[in-house]
Amino acid sequence: MTVDDQPEFSQMLLRMTDMWRTNMEQAGEVGKMFSSSMMPFLTTRAADSSLFAAAQGGEISEAIKRMVEGPRLADMWNLDRQVYALMAAWMEVRQRMAAYHAVASVPWNRAYERYSASAGETKDAAAADFDWRKAFSAWSAIANEEMIRNQRSEEFLTAQRELLRAALELRTRQQEMADSIGKLFGTPTQQDFDELTKQVTELRRELRTNIRAQRDAATTPSAKQSGNEP
Amino acid sequence: MTDARDNAFNSFLKDMTDNIGKFQKGADVLAGIRDEDVDVGATPKTLVLRRDKVELFRYEPTAERTVETPVLIVYGLIGRYTMADLQADRSLVRSLLGKGIDLWLIDWGQPGRAERWLTIDDYVDDYIHEAVHRICRETGHDKVTLLGICEGGVFTSCYAALHPEKVKNLVVTITPIDFHADVDDPAAHHGFLNIWTRSLAPEDVDRMVDALGVIPGEFMSSIFSLMTPMRSLTKYNVDLIDIVGDRDRMMNFLRMEKWLADRPDHPGAAGRQWLKELYQENRLVEGKFELSGRVVDLKSITVPVLNIFALDDHIIPPTCSKALGKKVGSTDYTEIPLPGGHVGLFVSSKSQGALTKSIAEWLQARDK
Numbered sequence: 027m028t029v030d031d032q033p034e035f036s037q038m039l040l041r042m043t044d045m046w047r048t049n050m051e052q053a054g055e056v057g058k059m060f061s062s063s064m065m066p067f068l069t070t071r072a073a074d075s076s077l078f079a080a081a082q083g084g085e086i087s088e089a090i091k092r093m094v095e096g097p098r099l100a101d102m103w104n105l106d107r108q109v110y111a112l113m114a115a116w117m118e119v120r121q122r123m124a125a126y127h128a129v130a131s132v133p134w135n136r137a138y139e140r141y142s143a144s145a146g147e148t149k150d151a152a153a154a155d156f157d158w159r160k161a162f163s164a165w166s167a168i169a170n171e172e173m174i175r176n177q178r179s180e181e182f183l184t185a186q187r188e189l190l191r192a193a194l195e196l197r198t199r200q201q202e203m204a205d206s207i208g209k210l211f212g213t214p215t216q217q218d219f220d221e222l223t224k225q226v227t228e229l230r231r232e233l234r235t236n237i238r239a240q241r242d243a244a245t246t247p248s249a250k251q252s253g254n255e256p
Numbered sequence: 257m258t259d260a261r262d263n264a265f266n267s268f269l270k271d272m273t274d275n276i277g278k279f280q281k282g283a284d285v286l287a288g289i290r291d292e293d294v295d296v297g298a299t300p301k302t303l304v305l306r307r308d309k310v311e312l313f314r315y316e317p318t319a320e321r322t323v324e325t326p327v328l329i330v331y332g333l334i335g336r337y338t339m340a341d342l343q344a345d346r347s348l349v350r351s352l353l354g355k356g357i358d359l360w361l362i363d364w365g366q367p368g369r370a371e372r373w374l375t376i377d378d379y380v381d382d383y384i385h386e387a388v389h390r391i392c393r394e395t396g397h398d399k400v401t402l403l404g405i406c407e408g409g410v411f412t413s414c415y416a417a418l419h420p421e422k423v424k425n426l427v428v429t430i431t432p433i434d435f436h437a438d439v440d441d442p443a444a445h446h447g448f449l450n451i452w453t454r455s456l457a458p459e460d461v462d463r464m465v466d467a468l469g470v471i472p473g474e475f476m477s478s479i480f481s482l483m484t485p486m487r488s489l490t491k492y493n494v495d496l497i498d499i500v501g502d503r504d505r506m507m508n509f510l511r512m513e514k515w516l517a518d519r520p521d522h523p524g525a526a527g528r529q530w531l532k533e534l535y536q537e538n539r540l541v542e543g544k545f546e547l548s549g550r551v552v553d554l555k556s557i558t559v560p561v562l563n564i565f566a567l568d569d570h571i572i573p574p575t576c577s578k579a580l581g582k583k584v585g586s587t588d589y590t591e592i593p594l595p596g597g598h599v600g601l602f603v604s605s606k607s608q609g610a611l612t613k614s615i616a617e618w619l620q621a622r623d624k
Contacts, residue, residue, distance in 0.1 A: 158268050162494060170486035174445050177482070183455040191460060197467045220372065220469060227373040230308075234382060 108203050115196040122185070122192040129185040133172035140172070141165045275497050282500025289503075294510045296518075297338035299349045301361065305390045309365035312387045314394070315353055322356030323616070323623045325424045326391050326400050329361045330384060332407025333522045333530075334476055336515065337363055340405060342603050343511050351612035357619065358395070362387050364520070372469040372524035377547045379526060380414045388415075388422050399424040401619065406430050406572065406598075407530065410540065413580070414547055417556040425622055427562045427615060430598055432572045433554075434541040434579030435534050441573040448483045449571060453535040461531045465524040471531075473519035483570055512603065541579055554580070560588035562618045564601075564611065571598040590618060 144164070176182050205215035305312040329349070331337035341349040352359055362383065367374070384402075391400050401424045404412030409431025416423045436454075438447030464471060481488040487495075499505035522530070539545035545552045561584050565577035574593060581589055592614050596607040 158271055166486045166490065166494075171444075173485040177448065177485070178444065178451060183452070186452065187455055187457075187460065190456070191463065194460075194463045194467045198463075201467065216469075219369070223370045224373050227378075231378065231382075238385075 105206060108199070108206055112196070112199040112203055115192070115199040118192040119189070119196050122189040126185040126189045129179075129181050130176070132181075133169065133176040137165070137169040137172045140168050144168075278497055278501045282496070282506070285501060285503050285506050289507070289510065291514075294507065294514050296343070296511050296514050297336070297341045298344070299341050299347060299353070304360075304394065305387065307383060307386060309367060309371065310383045310387075311363045311365060312390060313361045313363060315349060315359040315361065317356075317358065318350070318353045319356045321358060323358065323401075323619045325397060325619075325623055326358045326360055326395050327352070327403050327427075327619070328384075328387060328391060328400050329359065330402060330404045330408035330412050331362070331364070332405065332409075332411070333364055333367065333379070333520070333526060334407055336518050336520070337361060337405075338515050338518065339599060339602050342515060343508065346508075346603050346605060346608055348602055348608070348611060351608060352616060355612060355616035357616065360387070360391055360400075366520045367470070367523045368521055369469040371521075372465070374523040375525045375547075376411065376414070376529045380411050380418065381548045384411060384415050385419065385422075388419070392422070397424075398422075401425040401427065403427040403615070404429070404431060405602075406432075410534070413554065413557065414540075414545070414552045416559060417552050417554055418547065418550060420556060420558060423559050425560045425562070425619065426557060427564070427618070428577075428580065429564045429611075430566055430569055430572050430577065430601060431563070431580070432534075432576040433583065434576050435536075435538045436541075437575040437579050438573045440575045443568075443570075443573070445483070446570050446573040447576075449479070450535065450573070450576070452479070453531055456531075456536075458532050458536060461528055461536075465528050468524070470521035470524045471527040473521050476522070477516065477519050480571070512599075541583060554583040555585040557584040558586050560590075560622050561586045562590045562592065562615065564592045564594060564614060566596045566598055566601040566607075567593050568596060569598040569601075588622075 141164070145161075201216055205217060208215045300316045301313040302316065303311055304314050329337065329340060331340065341347045344350060349359060349361075364379075364383075388400050392398055399422055402412040402416060404410070404427070406429075409428035410433070412426060413428060413431065413433070416426045435450060438450040441447055496509075499509055533539045533545060537544075540552060540554070543551065543553055561580070563577060563580050565572070565574050567574055569577075578591065581591055594601055594607055594610055594614070596604050601607050601611060
């Protein structure tokens, strides 16, 4: 059976698997693979004239997203789907990170320009009294001002929000994977733990509300008068 | 004649040599300090009550009592109370004890994922309420004075509004009341927390709590670092040059670092309320904030109120704190703006005296 004989979903999956296998062979290890194949791709996109081009995603992440969002099968590919969802989320984080860094780098350039301009005005006599602490302090004040201005900008707020969303999506996918693996080995999942603590918190709340109500009833003047005080 | 650039270069080289010498001396100082030497929150106190991870302490008196009503310190869930007791000569706790005040403390401990379902309702109507009851039982008083710090100031304000019969006076410090009043603060470095939180959708806060169960302490630390960008970049290098060889100043620095590093996770459900209902929707000041099914009406606060805030507070802009004045029902409302920042108000040697004096004198005048 060849790749082309498979249904569309499987074809994509097989092509992706093949591509990743080839990359793995070429690069030798996952980390190396990422830095050699993904990082130049991301860096190029991040350096595009459109600042947020990096966040638009490329062919690879789009293919993975299509696989993740494809129709769900009852008895197969569910773990695989989670793996690809995790990969897609990881790629998204890298892209959002690149976009964030691009925005965060803007004030450094502005600070450099402003400081250069002010340093250029320094007279020879002042240069003779050069003090690196004073110079650093002046540069630091300019850089701080520029960074603060940048951190209030719409571009920064957008990049920060998108990065946070991507990071949380990745964390959610990681948790799903961890829970699936936990289930395989019969260990309690994070969801089980959360359910348990929720029940404990609610039970404790209910119990304490009752105890407080009894105490308050016992200490109210009317209760004392009627001889209900313990 | 010597070229000006030669002089500048020589000066730089000389400075560099001096600084290398300072760092070498600093390495010797550091080698002689162990983590246990960096003692924060060291003022002696006795454990009176433990409820889940929450503990109620009573500080040992150090002076003849001048204020009879017990004072309960309530810190927030972001950071630890140790900021108020950082070191012997920079400790609000020690200073107040020295003024003859009967001081109590709620320590929230180290909430984690197991506390993800705890709400502000639980903190105000259960933990604080039980602590107040216990203090009353131990001291024979029927009311206590609450001293809230930051988020703890919001908790104590809510408590004073919902349980006025148990509160003698309310003291709040660096406390946000109007979470949108940062727009009236002209300082560009003030109010990042407000701006950044409003830039998120309510669903983003839900996503965080759903994914992590809490608002992680490390996440809050990184947010705080970002608020003072250059300070965060220089504090472990350039800024260290001047203090690294001085053991006392180094110890001050390390105590501050220890406090900063001790940042517990914020319980998830309470975090949702804090970020969505207060930071985003500003419900407290609009009279729409509900705890345990009751609306928190700040007008119900009729006890004497002392509101202290820091004029250069970049985390809680002064305008956000000042809003309390127009909202409380009390006719005895005092506002004291002090110089300094959010943390500096408590740990700076300059502001320490003014802070303690303000609180102690205000309490003494109302302890009848």
